[in-house]
Amino acid sequence: MPRIPGRPAEGPVAKNLTPKKTILDAKQMARIIRRMAGEIVESNRGVADLMLVGIRTRGVPLAEAIAAEIQRMEGHQVPLGSLDITLYRDDLSTIAPQPLVKESHIPGHIDGCLVVLCDDVLYTGRTVRAALDQLLDYGRPRAVRLAVLIDRGHRELPIQADVVGKTVPTSSDEVVEVNFNSTDGAEQVRLLERPTR
Amino acid sequence: MAPETPVRWNRKDLLGIAELSPAEIELILDTAESFREVGERPIKKVPTLRGKTVINLFFESSTRTRSSFEIAEKRLTADNLNFSVSGSALEKGESLVDTALNLQAMAPDLIVIRHPYPGAPHMLARRLKAGVINAGDGAHEHPTQALLDAYTIRRHKGRLAGLKVAIIGDIEHSRVVRSNIHLLTKMGARVTVAGPRTLMPAGIEKMGVEVAYTLADAIRGADVIMMLRIQLERQGRMSIPSVKEYFQLFGLNTQRLAGAKEDVIIMHPGPMNRGVEIASEVADGPFSVILDQVANGVAVRMAVLYLLAGGAEHETAA
Numbered sequence: 001m002p003r004i005p006g007r008p009a010e011g012p013v014a015k016n017l018t019p020k021k022t023i024l025d026a027k028q029m030a031r032i033i034r035r036m037a038g039e040i041v042e043s044n045r046g047v048a049d050l051m052l053v054g055i056r057t058r059g060v061p062l063a064e065a066i067a068a069e070i071q072r073m074e075g076h077q078v079p080l081g082s083l084d085i086t087l088y089r090d091d092l093s094t095i096a097p098q099p100l101v102k103e104s105h106i107p108g109h110i111d112g113c114l115v116v117l118c119d120d121v122l123y124t125g126r127t128v129r130a131a132l133d134q135l136l137d138y139g140r141p142r143a144v145r146l147a148v149l150i151d152r153g154h155r156e157l158p159i160q161a162d163v164v165g166k167t168v169p170t171s172s173d174e175v176v177e178v179n180f181n182s183t184d185g186a187e188q189v190r191l192l193e194r195p196t197r
Numbered sequence: 198m199a200p201e202t203p204v205r206w207n208r209k210d211l212l213g214i215a216e217l218s219p220a221e222i223e224l225i226l227d228t229a230e231s232f233r234e235v236g237e238r239p240i241k242k243v244p245t246l247r248g249k250t251v252i253n254l255f256f257e258s259s260t261r262t263r264s265s266f267e268i269a270e271k272r273l274t275a276d277n278l279n280f281s282v283s284g285s286a287l288e289k290g291e292s293l294v295d296t297a298l299n300l301q302a303m304a305p306d307l308i309v310i311r312h313p314y315p316g317a318p319h320m321l322a323r324r325l326k327a328g329v330i331n332a333g334d335g336a337h338e339h340p341t342q343a344l345l346d347a348y349t350i351r352r353h354k355g356r357l358a359g360l361k362v363a364i365i366g367d368i369e370h371s372r373v374v375r376s377n378i379h380l381l382t383k384m385g386a387r388v389t390v391a392g393p394r395t396l397m398p399a400g401i402e403k404m405g406v407e408v409a410y411t412l413a414d415a416i417r418g419a420d421v422i423m424m425l426r427i428q429l430e431r432q433g434r435m436s437i438p439s440v441k442e443y444f445q446l447f448g449l450n451t452q453r454l455a456g457a458k459e460d461v462i463i464m465h466p467g468p469m470n471r472g473v474e475i476a477s478e479v480a481d482g483p484f485s486v487i488l489d490q491v492a493n494g495v496a497v498r499m500a501v502l503y504l505l506a507g508g509a510e511h512e513t514a515a
Contacts (some may be wrong), residue, residue, distance in 0.1 A: 087235070087244070087503075088244060088245075092245060097206050097207055098205075098206060098504055098506075100224075100227075100228070101500075101503070133244070137238055137239070137243070
């Protein structure tokens with residue numbers, strides 16, 4: 001599988017959370033990612049000028065998995081990038097200390113490209129807003145699309161995905177945790193619950 | 198390279214390298230790595246410090262440090278204001294604290310200060326709510342210079358630990374050398390300092406460095422050679438017989454480089470005196486990373502500004 005350079009391995013996210021149920025297992029995830037890859041190629045009418053950009057952390061392995069499927073279907077290696085949106089967050093003045101900044105990587109020029117932003121979970125939409133602002137600092141893509149593995153609702157900004165793996169209704173006490181082999185040593189999507197206060 | 202549990206930055210100020218832990222130094226260098234990428238984009242600006250105000254308070258002339266901070270501030274979208282000594286109220290007899298309190302009334306988030314007296318930034322840091330960055334205080338410290346030097350070495354050599362670093366020149370009057378010795382020894386590098394005896398402070402060995410009195414001894418087997426500026430403007434107060442003699446004994450030219458490692462890098466904090474401490478053939482030669490240092494300075498200062506502007510835990514708790 002093509003990998004984005006310079007990406008450090010990271011552990012699982014969940015802390016103090018109780019697993020509630022498994023939403024997707026590895027097989028179901030693979031099937032959904034295959035379908036998402038197909039939808040992306042179909043709506044772009046092929047792979048010309050296509051670029052996949054994963055939002056750190058788990059948008060990156062999603063972008064890699066979609067790229068691997070496109071490679072299998074079309075025999076074409078799609079350029080892969082990654083964005084760390086920390087410097088574009090809208091809550092930097094309310095959190096302390098500063099979050100760690102990791103590197104972003106865009107392969108070549110994005111002018112005229114069809115860029116598909118990839119993220120594991122679409123929730124408030126604030127991460128995607130930050131990613132859009134950052135992406136446009138690299139140039140002027142022909143169009144930008146959004147692909148997410150899980151759409152869990154609760155948007156705070158008018159942002160919608162173009163390609164959705166699975167829509168999962170959730171409450172705000174719940175957390176959707178996506179695991180990939182490369183970051184977490186497992187492939188699954190779980191619904192977790194925060195401890196009740 | 199990332200530690201298991203990442204360190205977080207919890208200081209209000211950056212006053213010197215002496216008080217930093219190796220993990221904090223590593224955090225700044227790692228953060229700088231991410232900011233270097235910003236400088237390579239078509240639009241070299243991020244909105245991170247939008248709405249924050251930074252005052253550059255310079256009581257000594259400086260071109261490169263001040264411009265480097267200015268570019269770093271602009272690339273982070275901070276509003277900045279340059280306040281230099283000439284034409285200011287200081288010439289009318291205002292004390293440093295009064296000047297600072299007046300600036301504080303303008304509610305800056307960060308103050309970058311260069312001052313001829315050691316400890317001036319520390320005094321401001323105690324008095325002011327704003328974060329204070331030391332951009333050089335007398336012959337005491339110049340932390341961002343040491344950080345950008347370390348960052349440049351790490352980019353070329355991949356590490357700091359175990360390297361042999363030779364620092365040559367006016368050890369006595371150099372704040373750059375003090376900050377660099379603190380940083381390099383904390384990170385596990387071996388430091389040798391060399392220069393005329395008259396410019397070598399007594400007891401420098403206590404900082405954990407070796408002392409050499411000839412250029413050849415100092416650079417034998419060196420991975421990194423740092424040449425310091427001979428402060429010609431201090432010539433009247435300095436103890437070298439002549440510039441010509443200095444170059445003959447401690448000036449770096451191609452021939453004298455032979456004793457160093459084959460992949461040695463040559464550094465200089467600038468501004469250079471060509472033909473005094475360094476020959477042009479070396480300054481412009483293949484081993485020189487002097488202009489890299491300048492470019493890296495912006496990324497390192499962006500990292501420092503970013504980390505300090507965050508509002509540390511002590512503030513949030515209040």
